[in-house]
Amino acid sequence: MNVGVLASGSGTNLQALIDRAARNELGPARLTVVGVNVPDCVALARAKAAALQTFVLDHRDFKNRNSFDQALLAALRARQVDLVVLAGFMRILGPEILAAFPQRILNIHPALTPAFPGVHSQRQALDFGVKVTGCTVHFVDNTVDAGIVIAQAAVPVLDDDDEETLRARVLAEEHRLLPAVVRAVAEKRVVVEGRRARVLGAKPVGEVLRSL
Ligand code: GRF
Secondary structure, three states, X not given: XXXXXXXXXXXXXXXXXXXXXXXXXXXXXXXEEEEEOOOOOHHHHHHHHOOOEEEEOOHHHOOOHHHHHHHHHHHHHHOOOOEEEEOOOOXXXXXXXXXXXXXXXXXXXXXXXXXXXXXXXXXXXXXXXXXXXXXXXXXXXXXXXXXXXXXXXXXXXXXXXXXXXXXXXXXXXXXXXXXHHHHHHHOOOEEEEOOEEXXXXXXXXXXXXXXX
């Protein structure tokens, strides 16, 4: 299964995928190409350092969202991408791309969706005062971070957390969860019934995370 990763930022989730792939821990998933929309982002440097194929599509070079989407779709098709992974990709995908990859686009979100969608999820969690947050890997649909949930990991919010400490604790879980889901999708172990996705063969965690 050819995986195209799209990123815009620091690319630590991309790096987690690269590291797993290097250890042959992604099953049949192959990192085929990395696309970025921010020409100087660290994610691009990480992809190049791993000798992956890359493309840069700077959204500011396009006159509207639709023309950007067309170019993105063409780039993914040119590499025969089967599965798209949004790893910190800060653009919303339009209907044509969504239709081209039905239940074939994953996103990692740094909160337990449907809580705290959009940007600054850690700040939203701190402002709301929740005791537990986490991360979610979900299928991308035409909502913002509200697609079908494939997997989630919970992370405690500590009394002395700030945005940075909470971000780091959530990121550590993201780096574990995203590669595991990519592998499960590639191994065709993700089964969707209605809104519910089951990951076949997943080991039950068997622990309740309590805040007190
Ligand atoms: C992650 O927190 C991810 O959940 C969110 O954007 C951030 C990307 O971080 N969608 P990185 O670029 O993978 O380091």
